[in-house]
Amino acid sequence: FCCGPEPFMRAVREALAGLGYDMSRYHQESFTAEPWHAEDVPEDVIPDEQNHAEIAFALSGVTTRCSETDTILAAAKAAGLVIPSGCSMGICGTCKVRKTEGQVHMVHNGGITDEDVDEGFILACCSKPLGRVAVEA
Structure with missing residues (x-):
């Protein structure tokens, strides 16, 4: 079982496939993070x-x-x-x-x-x- 953002899960899938893992036993769940907005951060610390x-x-x-x-x-x-x-x-x-x-x-x-x-x-x-x-x- 693998859960995470797509770049992470892609890396896991590629590593497992490279090791010869039986991918029929691989299961995944996707999630994404809420994007942060510059207005949520005090103005004096914005790069x-x-x-x-x-x-x-x-x-x-x-x-x-x-x-x-x-x-x-x-x-x-x-x-x-x-x-x-x-x-x-x-x-x-x-x-x-x-x-x-x-x-x-x-x-x-x-x-x-x-x-x-x-x-x-x-x-x-x-x-x-x-x-x-x-x-x-």
Whole structure:
């Protein structure tokens, strides 16, 4: 049984098929997250496309520049880095990384606990850098 957004379920199906799993035994249920609206977030924290940000990926030693409206995950991909991800909607938690410096604007759909956030973790798929940010990736 598999339940999640379509990109996640597609990855599961492909992995199972690649392993030779009997797909007649595979069952799935689909769901999608409600889209967030900029008006739901206080105006002073909305990323601005005109503002540039810098992300330092500590483990790989790569630093890249992007817009504040780009996600950490998109910036990593553009820089040739791989951060594991699944749903890309802030639900599955696969892209959780530790932020060691800076601030991000993160709007997620339950894929991270308050305790994780308190410990410095973010979801790369739905976190947008505000200024200079460093992550363990």
